[in-house]
Amino acid sequence: MTCPLVYMHEDQVQALYRNFLQSQVNRFEAVAFGFDDGDVFHVYTSRPKTQLSGYPCTSAIHFLTTMPDGESGFAFATQIYNTMFSNGVSRSVKPSVIVLFAIQENVLRHRAFIRNLEGEFHEGIVKFIPEKSELYSRSKGLLETSVLEQCKIGVVGLGSGGSTVALELAKAGVGNFVLIDFDRLELENVARHICGTGDLGRYKTKAVRDLLYGKNPYIHVQTAELDINQNLEQTKLLLKDCDLIIAGTDNDRSRFNLNSIALEYNITTIFGRALTRACGGDVLRVRPHQGPCLGCVFTKDFLESRQEEVSQFRQSRSETPAYVPDEEVKATIQVGLASDILPISNMIVKLALVELSRGKVSGISSLEEDFVADFYLWANRRENTYASWQKMEYNFNSPSILRWYGANWERNLSCPVCGESHEPQINESEEDNIFAS
């Protein structure tokens, strides 16, 4: 049998050691989770920010002045186990992890012992999860992680698209997030969402936050469980000091609300959506007053020509007259696969990183010259909008699926939202169509 690995967070051990020096209490109860039949254990001394997994074990940590060598370590661990976890019952129903620490000649010594269900002790190897300086050394060079660490991103809408974008930006090194969504994770979401059945019933904001912390426990994540359409003023307060906003919501009313926030606070905002059955998608970067806003692009004709994917019952219900029964509404929900949504999320992530690194020296500077368009179309499958396109085969002279197309979409100076005329150019009935809820 290979030696089990026992992982601990460096900062938690340090805090415990300070506690030991001040209080002279040398024994602490901890929480451990085991994986893979006793192959790996994670020991926590305070509540972790991340999502927990694995099976629960009892655990204790003991500080000593000298580390017992050889067999005497086993005897010491057995003694700790017997005083702390043995309650007269012949054997515990949980494995137990005992970790011993000693500072000898300024060197931290450690030994870990695992008691299995049969009551046998095995020695494990202690590993430390480092503090942040070491966690993100991998992306150095390509992206200036210290720049991204200072950035604050607002992600509104944490469905399969928005949640993936948030996670990828955390992986890239973005240090601050505001996550806004009012939905809870339901069974029907799980197949396409980054969160799994272990998060059922939770607010998507909080479940996604824990995944982000799992990638980097040192980031800051603020969550708000609110509907932007019902709480516009609160949403504004949460987003106004963001460096960038990601609009991952699934309805045009919330998108237009985010567009107004972008224009009011001059924050670059990236909108993404999938078309029916994810046959394609589009991504719009709104750089307020420099390029087109949502109102310049999402005209009535445009929205009719490129129909959005309806993936949620709530979304479908709101777009269907009240006399249509729920069962019929459910039948209208046609979704693409998560892998069909990924290219759209990925494009949003790339655009976001280009915007956040703009003007700074980074390994992705060349992309600034490529991403000159503000609006991008993704062709995924030859159906609906793309039904008449030629087969991809070996053809690269005509438009094909599985490609992005940058559209030269100028700002519309008579746009009803960002236009220079103060007179609204759109009549009431058209506006009602755009904001249909």
Ligand SMILES: [Zn+2]
């Ligand atoms: Zn506009």
